[in-house]
Amino acid sequence: MTRIACYFLDAPYSLPNAKDDSRLGDFVILEDVVVSANMAVCSMKLRLKASFGLLACLLFSLSGGVSVAADRAQDAPVGAEYTGEVANPPHGLAMHGQPALPSDFTSFSYANPDAPQGGLITYGFNGSFDSLNQFIVRGVAPRGLSDGVLGANVYEGLMQRNRDEAFTMYGLIADTIKTDPERTFLEVTIHPEAKFSDGEPIKVDDVLFTIDLFREKGRPPYSRWMQAIESVERIGERGVRMNLGEGKNRELPLLLGIIPILPKHAIDFDTFDRSSLTPVLGSGPYVVADVNAGTRVVLKKNPDYWGNDLPVRAGFDNFDTIHIDYYREESTRFEAFRKGLFDINPEESPARWANDYDFPAVRNGEIVLDTYETGTPTGMRGMIFNTRQDKFADKRVREAFTYLFDFQWVNENLFSGAYQRTASLFHNSELSAFQRPVDDAERALLGSSIDQLLPEVLDGTYTPPVSDGTGRDRKNLRKAVELFREAGYVLKDGKMVDGETGEQFSFEFMAASQPQERLALALQRNVERIGVEMTIRTVDSAQYWERWKRFDYDMLQYIFTASLSPGSEQYGRWGQVAATTDGSLNLSGASNPAIDAIIDKLVAARDREEFVTAVRAFDRMILSGIYFIPLFHTPGQWLARRTRISVPEKTSVYGYQPATWWATQ
Numbered sequence: 001m002t003r004i005a006c007y008f009l010d011a012p013y014s015l016p017n018a019k020d021d022s023r024l025g026d027f028v029i030l031e032d033v034v035v036s037a038n039m040a041v042c043s044m045k046l047r048l049k050a051s052f053g054l055l056a057c058l059l060f061s062l063s064g065g066v067s068v069a070a071d072r073a074q075d076a077p078v079g080a081e082y083t084g085e086v087a088n089p090p091h092g093l094a095m096h097g098q099p100a101l102p103s104d105f106t107s108f109s110y111a112n113p114d115a116p117q118g119g120l121i122t123y124g125f126n127g128s129f130d131s132l133n134q135f136i137v138r139g140v141a142p143r144g145l146s147d148g149v150l151g152a153n154v155y156e157g158l159m160q161r162n163r164d165e166a167f168t169m170y171g172l173i174a175d176t177i178k179t180d181p182e183r184t185f186l187e188v189t190i191h192p193e194a195k196f197s198d199g200e201p202i203k204v205d206d207v208l209f210t211i212d213l214f215r216e217k218g219r220p221p222y223s224r225w226m227q228a229i230e231s232v233e234r235i236g237e238r239g240v241r242m243n244l245g246e247g248k249n250r251e252l253p254l255l256l257g258i259i260p261i262l263p264k265h266a267i268d269f270d271t272f273d274r275s276s277l278t279p280v281l282g283s284g285p286y287v288v289a290d291v292n293a294g295t296r297v298v299l300k301k302n303p304d305y306w307g308n309d310l311p312v313r314a315g316f317d318n319f320d321t322i323h324i325d326y327y328r329e330e331s332t333r334f335e336a337f338r339k340g341l342f343d344i345n346p347e348e349s350p351a352r353w354a355n356d357y358d359f360p361a362v363r364n365g366e367i368v369l370d371t372y373e374t375g376t377p378t379g380m381r382g383m384i385f386n387t388r389q390d391k392f393a394d395k396r397v398r399e400a401f402t403y404l405f406d407f408q409w410v411n412e413n414l415f416s417g418a419y420q421r422t423a424s425l426f427h428n429s430e431l432s433a434f435q436r437p438v439d440d441a442e443r444a445l446l447g448s449s450i451d452q453l454l455p456e457v458l459d460g461t462y463t464p465p466v467s468d469g470t471g472r473d474r475k476n477l478r479k480a481v482e483l484f485r486e487a488g489y490v491l492k493d494g495k496m497v498d499g500e501t502g503e504q505f506s507f508e509f510m511a512a513s514q515p516q517e518r519l520a521l522a523l524q525r526n527v528e529r530i531g532v533e534m535t536i537r538t539v540d541s542a543q544y545w546e547r548w549k550r551f552d553y554d555m556l557q558y559i560f561t562a563s564l565s566p567g568s569e570q571y572g573r574w575g576q577v578a579a580t581t582d583g584s585l586n587l588s589g590a591s592n593p594a595i596d597a598i599i600d601k602l603v604a605a606r607d608r609e610e611f612v613t614a615v616r617a618f619d620r621m622i623l624s625g626i627y628f629i630p631l632f633h634t635p636g637q638w639l640a641r642r643t644r645i646s647v648p649e650k651t652s653v654y655g656y657q658p659a660t661w662w663a664t665q
Contacts, residue, residue, distance in 0.1 A: 087183070090176040093159070093254055095167035095565045096608050109164050110652040111315025111660040119663025121645060122323040123150065124342035126330050126513060127541035128294040131275035135260070137219045137583040139275025140545045142297045144324045146260050146284070151316060151659030153299055154197075155282040158188055158207075159257030160312040163652035167565030169257045170312050173202055173283065175238075177257075183247040186256055190238045195306045196263045196283045207240045208232060209264035217273040220584045221572045225255050249603045251567035285317040297324040315648070318662035328540060330513045340366075343645050344658065347638040349515060350418030357640060365643060372637040375653040377426035377562035382628030383509075383523065384558050388551055388579075388589035391507055398626040400483035403476040404526040405629045408469035414518065419632035423464055425619050426562050427633065430612055433619040436460050441613045442620070445601055449594035453624040462623060464630045471522075472529065481530050496531035506533035507554040512544045516557045523629075549583040557631075558587055564653070566615055570599045574622060588627035595621055 092099035107113040123144060131139025134146065146155035152172075159169035159177065171177055174188035194202040215226035228249060233241040244252055266281040279288035285305040290298035299322040307313045325342055327333035334352075337345045338359050347353045353369075361367045383405070385392040392398055411419045424432035437460035443450060456462040467473035481491065488499045495504045509524075511517040520536045527534045539547070547553055560573060569585075572578045574595050578586035598618045605611035637655045641647070644665035647656065 085181055087179050087181040088177065090171075090178060092168060092170040093177050093179060093257070094165065094169075095251060095254060095567070096605075096611060099162075099168045099170065100165050101162065101168075101170070106311050107314035108162055108312070108652075108660075110648055110650045110657060112648045112662070113314040115315050115318045115646075115648075115660070115662040116664070117318055117662070118320050119318075119665070120321045120323065121319045121344075121658070121661065121663065122325060122342040123344065123658075124325050124327060124333055124336055126327055126333050127544075128326050128328060129297075130277075130294060130542065132277050132279050132288065132291065132297075133272075133275055135214065135218050135222060135262075135280070136273045136275065137549060138273065140542065142324050142326070144297070144299070144322065145288075146282070151657075152260075152284050153286040153317070153322065153659075154279070154284045154288060155260035155262075156284045156307070157258045157260055159254070161258070162312075163654040163657055165653070167251075167254060167563065167567070169254050172307065172310065172312055173261055174257065179253045180247075183244065183250045183253055185241055185243050186253040187235065187239065187241040189235075190240070191306075192238065193306050194283065196266070196281055197287050197302050197305075198263075198266065198281060199304065200263060200265060202261060202263075202283060204234050204238065204240050206261055206264050208234070209267075209269075210259065210262050211242075213262060213267070213269060213272060214259065217269070220578060220581055221255075221569060222259055224571065224577070225252065225259065225568070228252055229256075248600060249568060250605065251565075251603045255568055285313070286322060289321075295326050298322070299324070316659050318660075330515065337640070340642070343642045345640040347640060348634065350415040350634065353638050354416050354418065361642075362640075367640055368643050370639045370641055370647075370656075372639065372651050372655045374637060374651075374655040376564055376655070377424075377429040377431060378422055378633035379559055379562040380422055380425045380427070380628070381559040381631040381633065382422075382557070383520075383631065384556055384587045384628045385626075386551060386554055386556075386587070386589055387591075387627065389507075389554055391505065391554065394487045395626050396483045396487040397489075397505075400480040400487075401523075401527075402626065402629050403465045403480040403483070404530070405465075405523050405631075406467045406469070406471050406473060406476070406526060407464065407632065408467045409471035410519065410522050411632065412469060413471075414522065415632075418634070420635065421464055422630050422633045423462070425560060425622055426566070426615060429562075429564070431562075431564070431566070431615040431619070433457065433460075433616040433623065434462070436616065438617075438620065439613075442617045445613060445617050446598070446621075449597065449621070452592075452594055453620050457620045457624050471525065477526065477530060480526075484530070491531055494531050495533075504531070504533055506535070508535045508537055510544065510547060510553040510556045511536060511538040512541065512556075514538070519557065519631075548587075551582070551587075551589065556587065560585075566618075567603050568599075570602065570618065571596070574627075575599065588625075590622075590625060590627055592621075592625065595625075 089099065089103060091103040092101065125143055129140050129142040131141050133139060134141035144150040144153055146152055152160065156172055158172060158174040160172040162168050162170060173191055173194045175191040176189045178187040179185060190202055190204065196202060211226050211229060211232060214222040218226065228244065229242045230245045231243045235241055242256060260282065263281050277291055277293055285302055286299040287302050288297060289300040301320045327336060336342060340361065357369060385398050387393055407421055411417055424434040426432040427434060438458045454462065465476055467476055484496055489496050489505060490499050497504050509520045511520055517536055517538045524534045524536060573585045574590045575586065576591045576593065576596055578584035579589050579591040598614065598621055602614040602618050605614050639656060644663060645661050646664045647661050
């Protein structure tokens with residue numbers, strides 16, 4: 001056993017591995033802690049700064065001899081000291097079961113390895129940006145630098161996801177991958193050819209530095225994932241082993257594979273968390289070539305990109321140049337697409353899809369309208385209540401608003417009847433609890449927290465309120481008034497007021513676009529009919545994101561995307577820690593230990609059957625909390641695309657993948 005005595009030169013730290021967090025004078029004793037050979041890691045990765053650092057660590061064995069546990073022989077093969085069962089092949093890691101692709105696969109099925117190279121693609125997004133550092137809380141960064149859909153253009157992780165499997169990762173920077181059946185560790189070797197865009201090789205020190213950097217300076221969820229690493233070992237010249245405790249989060253090894261590896265030699269640790277328009281150096285196929293603050297980022301293909309011949313990159317990164325343009329108004333952005341200023345337009349508005357694409361570029365064949373079917377859940381688009389605000393703390397008040405949103409009227413009058421109502425976080429999949437009565441396995445998993453669930457959610461009869469489609473359904477209005485009264489409000493002189501203070505119930509809806517404002521107006525009409533004051537405020541993107549990060553809003557609209565393998569991201573959306581973490585995706589402020597407990601079960605599930613049971617139980621828990629007004633979803637992915645941009649014949653399970661497209665003109 002190795003013990004570590006850590007002397008604190010500055011303010012004291014609380015170390016989770018400390019035995020009873022006991023201090024012996026100026027020292028704290030830790031048991032069974034592994035420290036990296038170069039002393040870059042000490043338990044929670046507290047850094048040394050020469051003789052004036054935060055701490056100095058003296059390692060000694062129980063017998064008194066000095067011991068550095070992580071300093072393995074430089075020529076030792078990776079995993080040589082691990083004698084337990086290996087749970088995965090060295091080329092990939094699946095969330096459940098084994099990777100679908102063999103070790104000698106040549107490309108992903110939805111990519112064309114023979115795609116022509118060269119040309120330009122331009123993306124157009126709504127909003128703006130004021131920073132190029134997407135890894136921190138401060139600032140708003142542009143999309144397309146390290147994006148799951150647009151591609152790992154500038155930054156890369158240890159692994160790359162196959163979008164044709166529920167959740168499986170294959171080696172990228174990691175040449176080999178290993179974990180045990182309990183998933184108590186992740187062990188990787190760095191690819192011998194891996195290098196950053198400046199030509200410097202990627203080293204073990206860069207992985208250790210990235211863990212340290214994101215643990216202390218990174219935004220959620222990067223910081224949370226890195227904080228889950230209990231200790232790190234250097235293995236030989238190119239190996240790293242991350243110890244993950246008891247392996248309760250079985251998704252964690254895959255998530256750690258997503259996090260971009262950043263260069264120690266090119267980043268100032270102390271200033272990293274300051275937003276800046278100076279690009280952070282990466283290892284991906286593109287580099288940031290030009291920036292027009294707030295409006296455009298230009299990416300250029302790196303001719304010396306190290307990963308061109310890897311099977312996970314075959315058929316990807318086919319353009320020489322990528323433009324990422326931003327427009328402050330949605331109407332301006334769409335008009336720019338009509339004029340040919342960018343190349344693809346994912347469409348979410350049924351009314352616009354049905355009525356606004358009859359313009360010359362479509363009629364003459366320059367633009368094609370594609371519909372893509374996916375094999376994934378629809379996700380949940382909703383109007384989110386901020387339960388941190390007292391006005392939305394009472395669940396009966398939140399439920400009242402679900403009766404005030406008239407989906408039937410909205411769908412017919414605003415969207416030509418093209419939308420379908422969403423009734424689950426994982427609608428249209430086996431993961432959904434919608435129209436499924438709770439079974440014995442779920443009951444056992446939920447335990448005593450089952451008492452928190454709504455009866456209709458338990459018995460499978462739950463559905464969002466249905467109206468008569470008139471936009472003023474009296475039955476639903478009466479139900480909303482009744483729920484307000486149960487929560488202590490009364491109608492007085494046509495106003496819904498607090499029964500004790502006499503203050504009228506009022507709130508603000510913060511909108512980010514005209515479509516959101518239009519939808520909020522539909523809600524406002526019914527809200528005002530029962531004496532509630534609703535203000536709609538549409539703000540620019542910079543103000544929107546700043547208020548978002550501080551949770552400075554009453555209600556806003558958001559879509560929680562969903563996959564076939566939901567996992568640790570749910571802590572960031574619904575967990576207690578995220579509820580008080582600025583910049584997190586816990587927009588509702590949900591803070592319920594029962595939710596955290598069921599997410600624990602979800603991420604710890606070992607097989608698909610156990611996993612599906614846990615996700616359904618989680619779905620019921622969130623639906624019963626009434627954290628949002630559920631909205632709607634489209635029957636597929638709609639995309640308008642200029643025909644000079646070509647796409648592979650096969651679509652992935654997750655839908656279209658722009659990183660696999662190429663230019664034909």
